[in-house]
Amino acid sequence: MSLFWIVIRQLAEIEAMAASKKVITREEWERKLNNVNIRKEDMNKLVMNFLVTEGFVEAAEKFRKESGTEPDIDLATITDRMAVKKAVQSGNVEDAIEKVNDLNPEILDTNPQLFFHLQQQRLIELIRNGKVEEALEFAQEELAPRGEENQSFLEELERTVALLAFEDVSNCPVGELLDISQRLKTASEVNAAILTSQSHEKDPKLPSLLKMLIWAQNQLDEKAAFPRINDLSTAALEDPA
Amino acid sequence: MPSSRPSSDLILHRLSSSDYEIKLKAIREVKNQIIGNRTKKLSYIKLGAVPAVADSLAKANADSDFGSNLIVQSAAVLGSFACGVDQGVRAVLDAGAFPNLIRLLSAVDEKVVDAAARSLRMIYQSKLAPKFDFYKEENMDFLLSLLRSENENLTGLGAGIVIHSCETSDEQNILCHAGSLEKLISGLDGSISQRDASLESLATILKNNPEAVSKFVELQNERALRSVIELTKDKYPRTRLLACLCLICIKNSSSCYLQDIGIKTKLIYILLELLDDSGQVGEESSFAFSSLVAGKEDLQKLAFEANAIDKFYNHLQNCALHPKRLEGIFLALADLCSKLECCRSKFMSLQVLNLLINALTHDEANVRTAACICLKSVSRSIKSLSAGYFTNERIVIPLVRLLSDLCTSVQVAALGAISNIVVDFTPDKSTIIQCGGLKELVQLTKSMDSSLRLNAVWSLRNMVFLADKMCKEAIFMELTVSAVASLIRDPEPSVQEQALALVRNLVDGCMDCIEFAFAEDGIILDAVGSQLQKSSKIEIAIQGMYVLSNIASGNEFHKEAIMSLLFPETENGSHSFLSQYLQSTDSSLRTSAAWVIVNLTVPASPGAFGRIVKLRNFGIVSQIKRMVNDSCMDVKLNQSVSSSIWIPWDAVSEKS
Numbered sequence: 001m002s003l004f005w006i007v008i009r010q011l012a013e014i015e016a017m018a019a020s021k022k023v024i025t026r027e028e029w030e031r032k033l034n035n036v037n038i039r040k041e042d043m044n045k046l047v048m049n050f051l052v053t054e055g056f057v058e059a060a061e062k063f064r065k066e067s068g069t070e071p072d073i074d075l076a077t078i079t080d081r082m083a084v085k086k087a088v089q090s091g092n093v094e095d096a097i098e099k100v101n102d103l104n105p106e107i108l109d110t111n112p113q114l115f116f117h118l119q120q121q122r123l124i125e126l127i128r129n130g131k132v133e134e135a136l137e138f139a140q141e142e143l144a145p146r147g148e149e150n151q152s153f154l155e156e157l158e159r160t161v162a163l164l165a166f167e168d169v170s171n172c173p174v175g176e177l178l179d180i181s182q183r184l185k186t187a188s189e190v191n192a193a194i195l196t197s198q199s200h201e202k203d204p205k206l207p208s209l210l211k212m213l214i215w216a217q218n219q220l221d222e223k224a225a226f227p228r229i230n231d232l233s234t235a236a237l238e239d240p241a
Numbered sequence: 242m243p244s245s246r247p248s249s250d251l252i253l254h255r256l257s258s259s260d261y262e263i264k265l266k267a268i269r270e271v272k273n274q275i276i277g278n279r280t281k282k283l284s285y286i287k288l289g290a291v292p293a294v295a296d297s298l299a300k301a302n303a304d305s306d307f308g309s310n311l312i313v314q315s316a317a318v319l320g321s322f323a324c325g326v327d328q329g330v331r332a333v334l335d336a337g338a339f340p341n342l343i344r345l346l347s348a349v350d351e352k353v354v355d356a357a358a359r360s361l362r363m364i365y366q367s368k369l370a371p372k373f374d375f376y377k378e379e380n381m382d383f384l385l386s387l388l389r390s391e392n393e394n395l396t397g398l399g400a401g402i403v404i405h406s407c408e409t410s411d412e413q414n415i416l417c418h419a420g421s422l423e424k425l426i427s428g429l430d431g432s433i434s435q436r437d438a439s440l441e442s443l444a445t446i447l448k449n450n451p452e453a454v455s456k457f458v459e460l461q462n463e464r465a466l467r468s469v470i471e472l473t474k475d476k477y478p479r480t481r482l483l484a485c486l487c488l489i490c491i492k493n494s495s496s497c498y499l500q501d502i503g504i505k506t507k508l509i510y511i512l513l514e515l516l517d518d519s520g521q522v523g524e525e526s527s528f529a530f531s532s533l534v535a536g537k538e539d540l541q542k543l544a545f546e547a548n549a550i551d552k553f554y555n556h557l558q559n560c561a562l563h564p565k566r567l568e569g570i571f572l573a574l575a576d577l578c579s580k581l582e583c584c585r586s587k588f589m590s591l592q593v594l595n596l597l598i599n600a601l602t603h604d605e606a607n608v609r610t611a612a613c614i615c616l617k618s619v620s621r622s623i624k625s626l627s628a629g630y631f632t633n634e635r636i637v638i639p640l641v642r643l644l645s646d647l648c649t650s651v652q653v654a655a656l657g658a659i660s661n662i663v664v665d666f667t668p669d670k671s672t673i674i675q676c677g678g679l680k681e682l683v684q685l686t687k688s689m690d691s692s693l694r695l696n697a698v699w700s701l702r703n704m705v706f707l708a709d710k711m712c713k714e715a716i717f718m719e720l721t722v723s724a725v726a727s728l729i730r731d732p733e734p735s736v737q738e739q740a741l742a743l744v745r746n747l748v749d750g751c752m753d754c755i756e757f758a759f760a761e762d763g764i765i766l767d768a769v770g771s772q773l774q775k776s777s778k779i780e781i782a783i784q785g786m787y788v789l790s791n792i793a794s795g796n797e798f799h800k801e802a803i804m805s806l807l808f809p810e811t812e813n814g815s816h817s818f819l820s821q822y823l824q825s826t827d828s829s830l831r832t833s834a835a836w837v838i839v840n841l842t843v844p845a846s847p848g849a850f851g852r853i854v855k856l857r858n859f860g861i862v863s864q865i866k867r868m869v870n871d872s873c874m875d876v877k878l879n880q881s882v883s884s885s886i887w888i889p890w891d892a893v894s895e896k897s
Contacts, residue, residue, distance in 0.1 A: 098273050105317040106359060108277040109324040115277035145280040151561050199393070199432030 320360030527569030613654035
């Protein structure tokens with residue numbers, strides 16, 4: 001955070017100066033960093049926002065007790081949301097759908113794309129389990145009507161049904177649908193939809209701040225040599241080359 | 242089984258079971274089957290599931306745990322039936338669930354209240370929902386209590402009721418006076434859904450209501466207005482769109498607000514940017530754009546400078562567009578090209594026309610209508626008309642085909658486009674005739690639907706404008722004398738006016754053309770005469786007088802026929818409508834009347850002297866002399882030009 005502001009300020013300063021690349025030493029940079037005060041509460045809020053949005057309910061609970069930071073959402077709702085997410089991640093899509101409908105019947109009724117992706121995931125699970133006949137029937141009964149309503153759904157459906165045409169699905173062009181990453185994709189889509197229905201931001205703030213940090217460093221790179229953070233997990237400053 | 246069809250009435254049996262567990266399970270099963278699934282909704286509705294569920298909602302006791310569970314599930318099912326499916330809404334209303342849901346809003350159990358409010362909100366999203374009566378005091382109390390609530394589902398329902406039922410300015414004013422604006426404004430600081438609901442309700446109350454708008458703007462020193470402006474920059478596309486719509490309503494109701502060029506430009510850019518949204522927001526933004534620029538030249542100019550036409554064109558090139566999106570874009574282009582030639586020439590240079598031609602044969606009626614409306618707007622360009630861009634078969638053939646479209650709005654829109662296209666300023670109108678357009682147009686003049694008759698006659702009127710004799714003859718033969726006469730006597734005044742204008746253009750030009758008015762014992766002229774005697778509407782009288790004026794430009798026989806129409810032997814000339822019209826307060830009517838006299842008294846004609854004597858005897862000449870001082874230049878000019886060949890500049894009217 002603090003780094004971000006420094007970078008921005010530095011950018012502005014340099015903008016005003018000559019075009020030649022300025023060198024900022026580690027000392028100078030650290031002094032500047034130390035001059036920036038960020039309220040602890042704000043940092044805590046950022047952490048809480050991350051825990052809540054990503055659904056780490058126990059960690060959030062603990063963090064609340066330790067830091068006194070109040071979450072901006074009822075923690076009980078996180079448990080429900082996580083149960084849905086988990087169900088999708090473990091391939092119990094039907095169960096996940098029922099849970100979403102219990103949580104708020106409007107979500108799937110007003111979000112055709114999400115509903116389609118869940119049904120598609122159901123189909124993928126049937127195919128994964130080798131239930132070919134059931135899969136075909138399901139595709140025909142449940143998914144084909146959605147494809148009629150929407151061209152892009154139809155294309156996705158065709159891609160999914162193509163899985164049935166291959167003996168060795170792990171080696172077929174649409175094999176990635178069977179990947180665990182497909183489940184994760186669907187799960188995060190459901191997660192986001194539930195958050196939106198609860199009037200909560202669907203993405204945590206922290207990752208976008210990190211993205212902004214990288215962007216700002218790159219901008220500054222064009223004008224100056226300075227100690228960069230390259231490893232985000234350690235946030236270590238690296239001396240300018 | 243993942244995909245069991247509701248095949249038997251077993252489910253109905255279970256839905257009405259007296260065993261709580263069985264019943265609850267059945268209701269939940271239906272719920273999970275139908276949510277998100279239109280096909281399933283329809284089949285369960287057909288099976289009769291709605292009354293069974295409504296029954297369990299009505300009978301359950303909200304105070305017991307069992308009962309409240311049943312209610313929550315039943316309400317969710319009913320809400321889902323009502324979501325996005327009109328048959329579902331009808332079934333839920335027919336099953337009598339509506340008053341029960343309203344009753345449950347005051348239950349103690351919050352879950353019950355939430356479920357009932359959600360269902361009602363779904364119902365209110367449909368046009369079929371019962372109209373809310375704002376005139377009843379207790380209703381207003383109820384509505385305000387919803388808007389005031391802490392519960393988001395209840396405030397959302399309140400907003401939904403306003404959006405659904407507030408239509409007239411009286412209803413808007415009732416809501417304003419009851420303090421709903423303040424309640425809705427406080428919702429602007431709420432959650433995403435509250436904000437959106439508030440913005441949409443505000444737009445509903447402010448629409449076309451200057452009084453409500455000034456009340457809104459004055460609230461808290463324009464603070465509310467500033468919040469709405471601020472929300473046009475919101476992170477969520479839907480919120481941005483609704484904030485724009487709200488501002489458009491304010492701007493369109495009272496021109497004194499939001500005059501700043503900055504905000505106008507901003508609105509245009511935001512709406513154009515929202516087009517990129519792949520969902521509903523992207524669809525709706527082009528409709529919002531239309532209402533922003535419609536009829537406003539300054540905004541059309543700004544939009545042109547913002548490259549709006551390129552932007553719409555880029556979207557149109559994506560061939561897999563949703564019909565609603567296509568419709569919106571064509572309507573937006575229609576409004577954008579309605580006034581400025583620079584917009585129209587940009588449209589032509591980008592070859593948008595090719596995409597428009599494809600849309601003329603689109604499966605959706607609304608898209609075909611929008612394409613026609615767009616064509617009508619673009620074809621107002623005299624430059625493009627003169628270049629004959631619109632009279633080639635690629636356009637005319639599909640357009641003529643649309644004249645027999647099953648949907649009336651498509652037919653009307655196609656007629657509108659044809660009306661403009663046939664004014665191609667060349668005497669040759671053969672393309673449209675060869676394509677069977679004439680037959681179709683004539684057929685439509687006999688339609689039971691007055692808007693079709695009106696627009697068909699209008700097209701023919703423009704078609705005969707400056708047409709050559711052959712072409713006029715063809716049209717006249719197809720129409721038949723008696724049909725023309727009866728169109729002049731049509732029950733609809735607007736059709737009468739267009740029919741007279743048609744005759745006016747028909748008898749303009751050569752002597753032979755004037756003869757059209759005398760065909761079959763002059764029944765057309767008789768009809769014209771009787772409309773002029775009635776003199777019901779000024780517009781009708783003007784067209785009628787120009788018919789007479791054009792005929793009076795003919796030979797002696799023609800001129801005398803007009804004289805005897807103006808001064809029938811049985812009547813006293815001072816009561817003549819000519820004398821009335823010369824004194825009309827409407828300058829166009831005075832002008833047209835004066836033209837009749839000019840053409841009757843052209844000195845070169847042998848009988849002119851006799852006619853002047855007659856006119857003097859009837860007191861017309863003294864009237865004319867008084868008109869030399871007419872404040873209207875046109876009228877005055879006519880008096881000073883003793884012999885003039887009159888060119889009917891205003892004989893054709895553009896459809897706007």
